Amino acid sequence: MKFKEMIAKLWLGIKKLFVPSSYSAAVPSFIAIGFGILFGIFTMFIIWMLVITGVFTVDNDPQFFYGITLLLAGGFNQGMYSIGYTLYRAAPLILAGLAVGFAFRTGLFNIGAPGQMIVGATIAVYVGIRVSMPAPWHWMFALLCGMIAGGLWGFIVGALKALLNVHEVVASIMMNYVAMYSSFMFIKGNNLLDGNTSHTLGVRATAMIPYGTSAFFGGYVMNIGIILAIIAVIVIYIVLNKTTLGYQLKAVGFNKDASKYAGMNTKRNIMISMAISGILAGMGGAILFLVSGKYIFVTKDMMTAELMSVGFDGISVALLGLSNPVGALFAGLFLAYIRQGGYYLNLANYMAEMADVITAVIIYFSALSTALYALVKAKKLKFKSRTKSRKKIADEDAGGEV
Amino acid sequence: MTYSIYDLLNSTISTMIPLLIVAVGAMVCERSGVTNIALEGIMIMGAFVGVWVIRAIEPDTNMLALAQSNWDKTLLLFAGMLVGGLVGMLFSWFHAYASISMKADQTISATALNLIAPALAFYIARTVLGGRQIFFKTVFKMNTVGFLADIPVIGDIFFQRVNSGLYVGIVILIVSWIFLYKTKEGLRLRACGENPHAADSLGVNIYKVRYRAVLISGFLAGIGGVLFSVSTAKSFEGTVSGYGFLAIAVLIFGNWKPFRVLFAAFFFGLMMTVGAQHTSIPLIQDLNLPDDFYTMIPYLATLIVLALSSRSSRAPKAAGQVYDQGTR
Numbered sequence: 001m002k003f004k005e006m007i008a009k010l011w012l013g014i015k016k017l018f019v020p021s022s023y024s025a026a027v028p029s030f031i032a033i034g035f036g037i038l039f040g041i042f043t044m045f046i047i048w049m050l051v052i053t054g055v056f057t058v059d060n061d062p063q064f065f066y067g068i069t070l071l072l073a074g075g076f077n078q079g080m081y082s083i084g085y086t087l088y089r090a091a092p093l094i095l096a097g098l099a100v101g102f103a104f105r106t107g108l109f110n111i112g113a114p115g116q117m118i119v120g121a122t123i124a125v126y127v128g129i130r131v132s133m134p135a136p137w138h139w140m141f142a143l144l145c146g147m148i149a150g151g152l153w154g155f156i157v158g159a160l161k162a163l164l165n166v167h168e169v170v171a172s173i174m175m176n177y178v179a180m181y182s183s184f185m186f187i188k189g190n191n192l193l194d195g196n197t198s199h200t201l202g203v204r205a206t207a208m209i210p211y212g213t214s215a216f217f218g219g220y221v222m223n224i225g226i227i228l229a230i231i232a233v234i235v236i237y238i239v240l241n242k243t244t245l246g247y248q249l250k251a252v253g254f255n256k257d258a259s260k261y262a263g264m265n266t267k268r269n270i271m272i273s274m275a276i277s278g279i280l281a282g283m284g285g286a287i288l289f290l291v292s293g294k295y296i297f298v299t300k301d302m303m304t305a306e307l308m309s310v311g312f313d314g315i316s317v318a319l320l321g322l323s324n325p326v327g328a329l330f331a332g333l334f335l336a337y338i339r340q341g342g343y344y345l346n347l348a349n350y351m352a353e354m355a356d357v358i359t360a361v362i363i364y365f366s367a368l369s370t371a372l373y374a375l376v377k378a379k380k381l382k383f384k385s386r387t388k389s390r391k392k393i394a395d396e397d398a399g400g401e402v
Numbered sequence: 403m404t405y406s407i408y409d410l411l412n413s414t415i416s417t418m419i420p421l422l423i424v425a426v427g428a429m430v431c432e433r434s435g436v437t438n439i440a441l442e443g444i445m446i447m448g449a450f451v452g453v454w455v456i457r458a459i460e461p462d463t464n465m466l467a468l469a470q471s472n473w474d475k476t477l478l479l480f481a482g483m484l485v486g487g488l489v490g491m492l493f494s495w496f497h498a499y500a501s502i503s504m505k506a507d508q509t510i511s512a513t514a515l516n517l518i519a520p521a522l523a524f525y526i527a528r529t530v531l532g533g534r535q536i537f538f539k540t541v542f543k544m545n546t547v548g549f550l551a552d553i554p555v556i557g558d559i560f561f562q563r564v565n566s567g568l569y570v571g572i573v574i575l576i577v578s579w580i581f582l583y584k585t586k587e588g589l590r591l592r593a594c595g596e597n598p599h600a601a602d603s604l605g606v607n608i609y610k611v612r613y614r615a616v617l618i619s620g621f622l623a624g625i626g627g628v629l630f631s632v633s634t635a636k637s638f639e640g641t642v643s644g645y646g647f648l649a650i651a652v653l654i655f656g657n658w659k660p661f662r663v664l665f666a667a668f669f670f671g672l673m674m675t676v677g678a679q680h681t682s683i684p685l686i687q688d689l690n691l692p693d694d695f696y697t698m699i700p701y702l703a704t705l706i707v708l709a710l711s712s713r714s715s716r717a718p719k720a721a722g723q724v725y726d727q728g729t730r
Contacts, residue, residue: 047529056530109509160705166712167654169439169509173647174701174708181698188692315513351528356521364496364514367506374505 028369036362060349067348074341086336091225094332095284096314099277101323106273107253112172113281114311115179120150120282121289122183128203138206150282151275158274162267184298199295225287237325408558418671419571420630424649426578427622434615435595435720440512441623442646443519447493448624449631450523452486453638457538467539476566483625490624498616505724536638567629579660595718598725651704673700
């Protein structure tokens with residue numbers, strides 16, 4: 001008897017370990033990913049068909065089947081080299097997703113991650129160029145400065161929201177533009193430009209984030225950025241789930257009025273949440289640029305392509321990862337993977353923008369599928385409770401007769 | 403030629419009209435209880451197809467394009483705006499479907515549309531046209547509009563160096579005011595945004611009203627996108643420079659009321675113009691600040707204005723909330 005109980009307990013424990021309750025919550029994300037990729041393949045097919053049937057002509061005919069393999073093979077297309085590159089790309093994506101997701105848990109939509117990344121990257125690069133420090137400390141200091149700058153940028157939006165009731169979405173969008181032009185002014189004003197070019201100097205070797213096993217990854221920019229991102233994921237997980245602060249932040253997100261009634265300082269929480277979110281985004285921006293051969297360009301196009309877009313991808317990562325830190329980790333890896341696939345699509349004469357289209361469709365479907373899932377769940381619950389109450393009534397009736 | 407106050411006003415008007423039209427669309431949408439931050443994406447889609455149509459039907463050579471009469475230009479612009487509007491409407495349907503029928507989070511579905519629009523526009527443009535931009539040749543600005551241009555002051559501001567979008571904008575503003583405040587439909591729409599449950603209990607079909615509002619806002623955003631492209635550049639660049647979001651800021655600053663929105667749009671138009679033409683405006687030119695600072699002015703001004711005005715602003719009560727009949 002006792003042995004049996006022990007086995008049952010053990011089994012439950014194992015089950016809990018491998019099938020966490022959040023597993024079923026991730027189902028909508030997988031449905032959305034499936035739909036998104038199907039949509040992408042379908043679009044590629046249509047274009048292929050249109051070209052084949054001669055509706056319009058292009059210089060190089062797209063190769064449909066080759067394109068699909070390239071897209072799906074994603075980060076594996078060129079073996080270790082592209083895996084390393086995918087991981088390098090994933091780190092800032094994960095951090096941006098973490099930033100957006102963290103704010104989301106407090107009920108704030110931080111669409112300002114791009115701006116926070118820009119500020120973080122600019123300050124980190126400034127420290128990386130102008131400050132001289134011994135090796136292990138320099139990059140850490142640069143990273144820290146980037147994080148603080150990003151945090152400050154996020155804090156401004158939080159303060160505007162908490163104290164002056166400014167809609168955080170509009171405020172953060174404006175802060176993105178302000179960040180971009182301030183960064184241009186800062187870089188030009190501090191003479192960080194490399195001669196007559198439109199980009200900054202390279203950061204000092206001491207300020208570069210250490211290379212881990214880069215030889216293994218084909219000698220590319222693979223550094224410990226991904227490890228830093230994973231550490232951030234763990235820290236945020238702990239903050240959200242194991243601390244009073246995290247509990248309060250989530251409570252404000254669930255119900256602002258109730259948490260206020262319970263004695264929590266909602267205004268302070270909003271500001272803290274935005275600041276932490278900004279710190280994460282700033283860290284992402286710094287990690288992206290504290291490497292060799294990467295410079296900040298002071299033109300709108302390049303800034304949009306290199307920094308802004310990563311920040312906006314953070315929104316996709318957060319939505320796909322259901323605002324969960326661990327979810328952001330996997331979503332970031334997935335997005336980097338599919339982007340890498342899109343990058344190779346050129347080889348099959350498709351445009352790399354396909355990856356953007358697919359991501360956007362995935363987000364749309366994830367908005368739909370979360371709703372769908374909730375709908376199905378609600379129906380199930382209703383059904384269950386109905387059968388339960390019926391049973392109860394029947395039991396009571398039976399009891400009454402006896 | 404010296405820079406006159408009319409130059410400033412003319413440029414302000416041509417910048418503010420797209421903003422105004424999109425903000426009016428956002429107003430109709432939010433007053434019905436649906437927030438629509440997808441306007442940026444809808445504008446891009448509308449501008450993309452609208453400009454493409456303009457390019458397809460305008461005269462082939464530069465000379466012929468420049469020789470067009472005011473009527474030709476107006477007709478061409480109207481064709482572009484109509485197509486752009488319809489495309490915007492079609493595109494906004496996805497937002498309506500997700501946020502009204504599927505009860506999805508309005509911010510998320512709108513964000514998805516904002517992501518899809520530029521990606522899709524770039525993708526199609528690069529695949530079909532071979533480049534990211536779509537150029538057109540017509541200059542839509544009309545130098546003088548008949549005898550009206552001779553009226554002092556009014557003629558200088560409204561009938562010289564403007565495109566016909568100006569008149570469309572004014573008509574849309576007035577119609578929106580009449581619609582919202584003087585018709586039964588408008589009353590119902592506002593009720594849906596304030597207290598949908600009460601409106602529902604009185605027999606108003608919330609879903610239908612909201613669908614209609616989102617589609618109207620999509621149509622207006624599409625028009626706004628086309629007007630943005632024709633009044634700021636000679637090509638579609640795959641972006642509308644954050645005008646969709648600025649329009650929402652205009653709406654908030656305008657406190658969700660038609661004529662206050664007009665005033666807000668004027669303010670933003672002025673800021674934009676100052677930012678863009680700082681080298682030729684006498685007083686500002688002397689300040690000698692970095693170029694990037696001037697470009698930043700509209701965005702900075704938006705932040706400051708919102709910080710000052712948001713405290714007393716009153717959004718429609720049900721805006722952004724999913725309406726679920728079951729919770730009544």
